[in-house]
Amino acid sequence: MKRNYVLSYKAENTNEPVIWRLIKDFDLQVNILRAKVSPGQEGSLLVEIDASEAATMDKALCWLEQQGIKCMGVAKRIFWEEKLCVDCGACTGVCFPAALAMDKTDWKLAMDLDRCTACGLCVKACPFGCFRLDFGD
Amino acid sequence: MSDKTKSWEEINAKLAAGEAVVVTAEEAALMSEECTPKELAKKVDVVTTGTFGAMCSSGMFINFGHPEPPIRMEKLSLDGVPAYGGIAAVDAYIGATEVHPDMSNFGGAHIIENLVSGKEVFLKASGKGTDCYPRKGFEAKISKETINEMILANPRNAYQNYPAACNSSNKTLYTYMGTLLPGCLNVNYSTSGCLSPLLNDPEMRTIGVGSPVFLAGALASVAWNGTQFNTKKPKNKHGIPLSNAATLMLVGNAKEMSREWLRAAYFEHYGVSLYLGVGLAIPVLDEDMAYRVSIKNEDIETTVCDYSQEGHPGLLTSNYAILRSGEIELRNRRARTAPLSSLKKARELAVELKRLVLSNSFPLSPPTMAFSSNTDIKALLSMDQKGRPS
Known part of the structure; x- marks a missing residue:
């Protein structure tokens, strides 16, 4: 099972080799998609975690919480203000994980949050300011 | 009524009697798969069109x-x-x-x-x-x-076709055609295809000065040809110009307009623009008009232009069936395609206009003056120190 998470580091745990521990101790595949981590400062890491079993993923997430690292699914970090949307589709051309796509029958914008990698390209591409990305900024 | 032609008066009489057949341009395109233009001309009296996209050349007169x-x-x-x-x-x-x-x-x-x-x-x-x-x-x-007055007066709206845009450079471009990723990773297009008003009457036989137009929810008027009006763009075998050609200058009472069809927009690093809903009702006067209004997306071609190069040179010719599929082959790679104008709202507009025409709330009347059929555009030349064009 693959999931995208934003890991929010506190200043005190930016020096911990967290990703190494996830791979070594929990046998996870971790792909870093975006990172904003500096020693001694709060930071965020966008990762795709692939676990063979749901239980392993749960254990790893539990361990992260114990380390004081908040772990949140990407779906909770991207906001689409649907009432501003006119379904133009300008965002879909820049969304490579295809989280944003036009429904080819009614040409309404459809969003699949599980696919979102929080790249933020949609934020600038939308002419109506429909998207907001919270990446711990 | 003769076998081949219908007059504006005959169509208006049928509308008044509640006997007219009105369909959207998408429905006409579908019907044409099963009937000839001659048959379509007999079956259908009016075709409604629609678009909802960015129209920068817009503005409003106000008397305070x-x-x-x-x-x-x-x-x-x-x-x-x-x-x-x-x-x-x-x-x-x-x-x-x-x-x-x-x-x-x-x-x-x-x-x-x-x-x-x-x-x-x-x-x-x-x-x-x-x-x-x-x-x-x-x-x-x-x-x-x-x-006192709020009069929307737009120098250039409803472009007849528009080139699609991509970017072959190695940095992202932010343009009025949206975000263009480097290496031709995406192609943006902005036309409602077979629903687009001026693509359903490419010779503008039924559209001219004084034509009624649906503008942002109000019954408005074609005031003149739009600026940068160009009748000399190359056309395909269906008579469709391969890039931006004719335009309309539109005027209407903004107090009667609705936010549903008029929305402010902002394109990153470019600036502010206005999305407008525009639609025209086109009478199917004869077999030729029936052929025009039944144009399909695959028969409407446009040029894909490279916005990273001076003069935005065309890289290839594509059509709206391909552009709407979500991907296109460009330089031996697959590029994503995305619309900038809302097809969903264009469809809703054409359906709304159909309702208005059928209820005799939107008039059908011939233009008071035809547009020029022999116009192209000039480039703005700079001058050297001696005042000569350079």
């Missing part, structure tokens, strides 16, 4: 009414966005792309949308003071209830 003592407004702003005051005392024009001096993502289009929506806007005006207009400054909140 005279205060007492009166002022000759020379410089003025609306919620901080400058408006043009060089027209009589209390007339002004607010352009859609005018930008707030301190907020690059807020401008004239937002003022127009807010006024159309019934919101209050802060007017600040000044003048030098004259014997007949002694006042030198004026500030007040205004709204569509307090001012």
